[in-house]
Amino acid sequence: MxxxxxxxxxxxxxxxxxxxxxxxxxxxxxxxxxxxxxxxxxxxxxxxxxxxxxxxxxxxxxxxxxxxxxxxxxxxxxxxxxxxxxxxxxxxxxxxxxxxxxxxxxxxxxxxxxxxxxxxxxxxxxxxxxxxxxxxxGSYFGYLDQAHYVDGVAAGLSTTSNRLGFVAAKPIGTVLRNINSFLLGAKKVNPDAEVQVIFTGEWSLPVREAEATNALVNANCDVITCHVDSPKVVIETAEARGVKTCGHNASQAPLAPKGFITGAEYKWSTIYTQYAADLAAGKTLPNFIGAGFDKDFVQNTPYGAGASAEAIAAADAARAEVKAGKPIFTGPILKQDGSVLVGAGASLDNYDPMLDRTDFLIEGVIGSIT
Amino acid sequence: MGDEGTLATVLLAMFAGAIRVSTPFLFVSLGECLTEKAGRINLGLEGTLVFGAMTGYALSLHTGSPWLGVLAAGLVGCVFGAIHGYLCKLPKVNDIAIGIALMLFGTGAAFFFGKPYIQPQAARLPSIPLGGWSDNPAVQQALEINPLFIIGFFLAVAMWWAFRNTRWGLVVRTTGDSTPAAVALGIDVDRVRLLATTVGGFFAGVGGSFLSLSYPGSWSEGLSSGQGLMAVALVIFARWNPLACFGAAILFGAAGALGPALQSVGISEGYHFFNAAPYILTLAILVVAVSPKRALRGAPSELSITK
Missing domain, CATH: 3.40.50.2300 (Response regulator)
Incomplete structure (x- = not known):
């Protein structure tokens, strides 16, 4: 009917x-x-x-x-x-x-x-x-890896074990890119830092996310971040284990009053209101828009109690650099399999189309895509 | 990290996972075991679990007492069980169909009423730290045991003992094995089944409150991921024996911890396969356990699937 x-x-x-x-x-x-x-x-x-x-x-x-x-x-x-x-x-x-x-x-x-x-x-x-x-x-997108890069800078200065944990949902391009950028941020300030990743296989699976967080903490990771749809469980579990956390997607600061450092957040309102204004003005909408800090499409959560003064200063500086267009992927960067992604002295633009098709993890990330 | 250390880490993680993840499986399977022993199948326990999780969280938030939340979760479980028990006693009503209806109803109602409780943080159940003797934080964490797990263990033992040694156990078993025999003994069959389903619902509700109040410890709509349904399968796998239900719940908890644990020690190829371990395990055990030559051993003969 x-x-x-x-x-x-x-x-x-x-x-x-x-x-x-x-x-x-x-x-x-x-x-x-x-x-x-x-x-x-x-x-x-x-x-x-x-x-x-x-x-x-x-x-x-x-x-x-x-x-x-x-x-x-x-x-x-x-x-x-x-x-x-x-x-x-x-x-x-x-x-x-x-x-x-x-x-x-x-x-x-x-x-x-x-x-x-x-x-x-x-x-x-x-x-x-x-x-x-x-x-x-059409598509619109915020390049959240820029905010994860800034998270990584703060996390790299917050770890004592030099091991950062990442709970990831699925090994698709945007997730892998966030993991890579997070590590690059950490390495910028702490060359010994490495990122251990655990894939849960689903966007939302609270019990396995909690298990993954516990497994990372047991594996000596002392800063945890994630890319799952709802980071509440990851942040709460990590806080209960007494480690520091970086958020994802929205502000999780209230969930971790002791260990929250900062987080990577989208700012979709910039895009949505722009679309509405364009439609009202009778303009043709662009088929694709994507940006990061430069057009206010992404942001970092206000710093929590877990952020040291040193981490705050370094993260603020890194954000200003990215906003001004400084590349995140600055060589030399190797992929996990040892092949060269970016040669020494070279760099990839932050919006290089090649990064949209990220299907690899870089050296320094422990964990496998398949 | 040497090979020995790696193995120890994975085994410890599976042990810890078995304790952390098994409790909802345990409570739901005990509830289902009781219901099925009386001759009914309640597939609605998944809905009861989810609704119990939501109610427990809400009550804990409003009263500040997680134990009141557990009690409230059990009581709404009773209501769901009683609805199932009452409807199924009407003539020509199929208990499986009612169960599926109640599963969908319970899940949907929990999502509806649960909206305001996704954001706030409720008081969680305290754990009993039994790992103080160890210097290893992973061991200490593994032995942070929730009281509900311990209660579940003693409940399983008590049910196992009661089925064998008490008059009530005999009444439930007779009702489940032969309605004519039970009627001949003067047992009110419908009442026994109604009560068994109601109490079974209580257990499932408590199992749900563990999910939202202990581990992972917050209410969200993706919380259950099918634990309630898997627990129903566990009962068959456990051959309607409460002690075996405990073992099966532990096994499923450990299998669920395998995927993340292996990835954390660097064995990360094929994590989808390891994440599927609990389901592969179920299939394997069922394949090994079935025989075309006999009916399911231990099955109450009044169950609609075995009749």
């Missing part, structure tokens, strides 16, 4: 669009309408101390923008369920812009719907968009 309705709506819309001869970009008309409805889909709960919370906090900012209505749905799995959620936002709530905030939403769900609804703008939170994809789809 519902399916029939949706199909009929979809048919009428397509027919109308065809009759009007509208192309794929029907933007200016929508801005003049009674306001803009933006749909946001989350993979988990909006208050998870992590990835989803970072997006939800930006959504709150977006709700404050005049003439913008935000519709949200949380706990939407990366299955055909997300296609249904987005389609109902388009058909029932009249959303003209969709933020699909989880990695697995893009292929095939966002791509399929972008083909089907040419007058709706789809933006996805991972650097996946390519030139072959529909023009009303």
């Amino acid at each position: 519902t399916d029939f309705k949706l199909n009929r709506r979809a048919f009428l819309k397509t027919a109308a669009a065809g009759a009007a001869g509208a192309g794929a970009l029907g933007l200016p008309t929508m801005a003049s309408a009674a306001g803009l409805t933006i749909g946001i889909v989350y993979v988990g709960p909006r208050d998870d101390f992590g990835w989803n919370q970072a997006h939800a906090e930006a959504a709150k900012v977006l709700k404050g923008v005049p003439d913008v209505t935000v519709v949200e749905e949380e706990n939407v799995p990366e299955t055909v369920a997300v296609a249904k959620s987005m389609e109902s936002m388009i058909n029932l709530d009249d959303a003209k812009m969709i933020f699909a905030t989880s990695f697995g939403y893009y292929k095939p769900f966002v791509l399929d719907l972008a083909g089907k609804y040419g007058d709706v703008q789809f933006r996805h939170a991972a650097p996946l968009w390519t030139d072959e994809d529909p023009k009303n789809a």
Whole structure:
């Protein structure tokens, strides 16, 4: 029954669009309408101390923008369920812009719907968009590895064992890049530092995350950070074991009153409000935007009790350098297999496309991708 | 780190993991064991576990007492068990279908009511440090034993003893093995099953409160990852013997710790395989244990799956 309705709506819309001869970009008309409805889909709960919370906090900012209505749905799995959620936002709530905030939403769900609804703008939170994809789809991304690099600088000056622990979800490019940058930050101030990584295999698996944290502390790591959807369990477990922590995605400072150093956070609100302003002004949205400290897309959590004065000074300096464009990947850097990533004296730009395709860990990281 | 040290680290991690991770498995499987001994299957214990975890966390947050949280989790478990027990006593009602419905209901209701409790930090259950004799922090950590684990152990022993040696145990076993015999003895079969399911729900709720109040120790919607369902399988694997339930829970806890422990000592190739260890273990044991020549040994014969 519902399916029939949706199909009929979809048919009428397509027919109308065809009759009007509208192309794929029907933007200016929508801005003049009674306001803009933006749909946001989350993979988990909006208050998870992590990835989803970072997006939800930006959504709150977006709700404050005049003439913008935000519709949200949380706990939407990366299955055909997300296609249904987005389609109902388009058909029932009249959303003209969709933020699909989880990695697995893009292929095939966002791509399929972008083909089907040419007058709706789809933006996805991972650097996946390519030139072959529909023009009303796109990607936005904050290069969080820059913030993890700054974390690494602070962590490198906070460790006494020179062993830093990293609880990671899945060995995909963004996660590996964060691990690599974290180590490079630590090595900048502490050449003996190494990073031990444990992959849990899932974005959210509290019991195994706690086990992984305990295993890292038992393996003599005295600063723990992570890249999982909801770092609450990792930070709390590490705090209970008396080691220091660096956060991820959103502020976990209140969870670790003794050992929290700083954290790597997104600042999606910069991107979201910019999109809303562009739409209201009738501008064509860029298909891809990504930046780090330079455009205020990422930030570090305010320092906690675990940060020494020395660590704070070094981290602040490192952030200023990255903001000014100083490369994080400065040679010589070897990959784990011993091959040369960056030669001595050379460096990679912080937005080098090669880093988007990170499928390796660098020397100094203990742990395997497979 | 030498090979010996590496092995010792992994074994210690598995030992510690067995104690830390096994408690929810233990409580849910004991609850299910009691329910099935009386002749019913309650697949809804996963939902009870999740709802118990949420309730325990909420109560601990509001009252500041984690033990009140545990009690409240048990009581809501009772309510879920009683609903299951009551519905299944109606004519022509299938206990497996009701169980699945209650599992989905319990999980969904816990997510609904649990929204405000994801962020705040509630008081957690204290652990008993039994590792003071060792200088090794890993050993000390491994022996930070939660009282619920100890209670679970004695509960398993008590249930094992009671099934064999008490009149109540006999009544439950008779009800589960033959309804006609139980009726002939003048036992109110429906009431026994209702009570068994209710008490079983209590145990599952307590198991859930361990997840949110002890380890990993916070409420979130991804908290359970199927412990409640695996515990139901554990009962079959444990042949409806409470002592074996304890052993099976320990084994599953240890197997779950294997993946992270191996990665922490640098054996990180194939971590997906090691993370899947508990499930591979279940399959292997079931394959070894089944025989086409006989029915499941120890199965209560009134169970709808064995009838």
